[in-house]
Amino acid sequence: MLSPQRGQVEWRQFDLEGLIAEDHVARVLWDAVETLELSEFYAGIAARESMPGRPMLDPKLLLGLWLLATRDGVGSARQLAQLCTQHHAYIWMCGGVQPNYHTLSDFRTAHGEKLERLMVQVLASLMRRDLVKLERVAQDGMRTRASAGAASFRSGAKLKRCVEEAKQQIATLRRELEEDPSASSDRQKRALQRATEDRQRRLQEALSELPRVAEVHARNEHNRARRAEKAGRKLKASEPRVSTTDPEARVMKMPDGGYRPAYNVQLATDVASRFIVGVDVTNQGADSAQLLPMLRKLEGHFGRLPNDYLVDGGFGTLRSIDGAEKLGVKVYAPVPPSRRPGADRYARKYADTDRTFRWRRRMSHANAKRVYRQRAATAETVNADLRNRTMSCFTVRGRAKVRAVALLAALTYNLLRAARLRAPN
Numbered sequence: 001m002l003s004p005q006r007g008q009v010e011w012r013q014f015d016l017e018g019l020i021a022e023d024h025v026a027r028v029l030w031d032a033v034e035t036l037e038l039s040e041f042y043a044g045i046a047a048r049e050s051m052p053g054r055p056m057l058d059p060k061l062l063l064g065l066w067l068l069a070t071r072d073g074v075g076s077a078r079q080l081a082q083l084c085t086q087h088h089a090y091i092w093m094c095g096g097v098q099p100n101y102h103t104l105s106d107f108r109t110a111h112g113e114k115l116e117r118l119m120v121q122v123l124a125s126l127m128r129r130d131l132v133k134l135e136r137v138a139q140d141g142m143r144t145r146a147s148a149g150a151a152s153f154r155s156g157a158k159l160k161r162c163v164e165e166a167k168q169q170i171a172t173l174r175r176e177l178e179e180d181p182s183a184s185s186d187r188q189k190r191a192l193q194r195a196t197e198d199r200q201r202r203l204q205e206a207l208s209e210l211p212r213v214a215e216v217h218a219r220n221e222h223n224r225a226r227r228a229e230k231a232g233r234k235l236k237a238s239e240p241r242v243s244t245t246d247p248e249a250r251v252m253k254m255p256d257g258g259y260r261p262a263y264n265v266q267l268a269t270d271v272a273s274r275f276i277v278g279v280d281v282t283n284q285g286a287d288s289a290q291l292l293p294m295l296r297k298l299e300g301h302f303g304r305l306p307n308d309y310l311v312d313g314g315f316g317t318l319r320s321i322d323g324a325e326k327l328g329v330k331v332y333a334p335v336p337p338s339r340r341p342g343a344d345r346y347a348r349k350y351a352d353t354d355r356t357f358r359w360r361r362r363m364s365h366a367n368a369k370r371v372y373r374q375r376a377a378t379a380e381t382v383n384a385d386l387r388n389r390t391m392s393c394f395t396v397r398g399r400a401k402v403r404a405v406a407l408l409a410a411l412t413y414n415l416l417r418a419a420r421l422r423a424p425n
Contacts, residue, residue: 016095017092020089024089024092025071025416026068028419029064029415029416029419030064033064033067034060036063036118038063040114040117041059041111042059045059061095061097062099065084065104066080066104066108067408067411067412067415068093069090070409070412071389072389073388074390075394075395077101077102077104078101081099081101084098085098108396108408109396109400109404110404112407115411116279119276119407119411120301120302122411122415123302123414124302126273127302131275131421132270132273133272134270134302134306135272135307136307136310136374137268137270137271137298137308138268138271138374138379139267139268139269139278139290139309139310139311139379140267140269140379141267141290142264142386142387143262143263143264143285144262144387144393144402145393147245147393147394147397148243148249149245150251150260152246153242153251154243156214156239156240159203159207159210159242162203163200163203163207166196166203170196170200202247205248207242209248210240210242213250214240246398248397248398248399249397250262250283250284263394263399263402264282264285265281265402266279266280266282266287266290267382267383267410268298271374271378274381275414275418276382276414277301277302278301279410280297280403286314287312288320289317289320290315291315291317291320291324292320295324295329305327305329306329308330309329310378311331311332311375312333313333313336316331321333322353325356325359326355331359332362332375333359333372334363335363335364345360346360346361346363346364347360386409389409389412
């Protein structure tokens with residue numbers, strides 16, 4: 001029998017280029033990264049002559065690693081750092097460099113605006129080659145679970161008590177550090193002090209979010225009270241609450257019917273090419289106010305607006321449709337049924353403007369209904385692709401960081417799709 005001998009020392013040689021196949025997705029993504037203009041990422045790197053330091057990791061490498069991790073559904077910086085020492089594809093991409101998880105995490109969340117400009121850069125290149133024409137665009141919202149629990153939500157009075165408790169704990173720790181010179185105890189207490197200060201910072205952020213939450217809560221309570229009054233029911237009073245873990249997250253109704261802390265990721269997709277052309281993140285659960293902001297974003301990125309815009313009923317408010325039609329964009333959205341039994345839903349209503357009436361009459365034709373059916377085939381498939389990778393649940397906190405993760409997912413999706421289009425049949 002041959003038994004394992006793990007106590008012996010072996011010298012092994014391996015070829016980095018031979019670790020992965022020639023058509024491996026890691027090579028595809030690296031080739032794509034090398035074609036990008038990354039001068040913005042290098043602008044903040046400079047040599048220091050008067051103090052010690054170490055060489056910076058190449059932003060190209062960090063971007064490539066996150067693109068590959070996003071493609072593989074890896075959303076944790078610690079897990080990515082492990083893969084860089086264990087997985088052949090990541091070892092090949094690192095090329096002998098060993099990034100730590102802190103550097104990887106900071107890079108992903110600190111460059112949201114730059115990632116958006118990178119996505120626009122890729123799309124502009126595709127538009128020059130007539131691969132993206134921006135003639136017909138579909139928009140959809142995707143509610144994604146936030147990195148916060150339902151039990152982390154506190155009312156204003158509770159938040160203030162928590163802030164005072166955190167302040168007292170910090171003062172006590174500082175006093176003990178000054179009185180106790182013990183080295184090991186000092187390290188432990190300083191770590192505890194940093195954790196307490198971080199908790200105090202998040203509590204202060206939650207308090208600053210409270211007025212915005214209270215404003216929305218007051219409107220919702222007013223609507224609930226009116227519905228309860230009509231139904232003859234008693235309404236139990238509630239207080240506005242904010243999460244102490246992620247103050248910008250909001251409780252939203254999820255696709256499974258449950259209510260959980262989440263963010264609403266807005267995606268605009270070119271119907272013909274299936275490229276994602278617009279990304280935004282909001283903490284509003286409803287999609288009703290998200291149509292016009294995305295149109296302004298598209299116009300700012302590309303200097304033009306799509307001809308046709310496909311959205312579901314959640315976006316189809318009269319105000320949004322009127323604003324889009326005023327910009328020269330034809331909206332394709334389902335017309336809600338009339339409240340009066342037997343009434344024609346496509347007839348002009350008292351709240352209609354000339355522009356919303358044109359939309360209403362347009363949707364009465366069979367051709368418009370055929371156009372609208374392209375929405376689900378476009379937006380829903382893109383949503384499913386991103387959700388199956390890293391968008392099922394966010395591992396970062398705060399709207400800015402969540403937006404950076406969403407942009408990275410969209411950039412990965414677009415680069416891989418562009419590579420498939422370039423590949424020979």
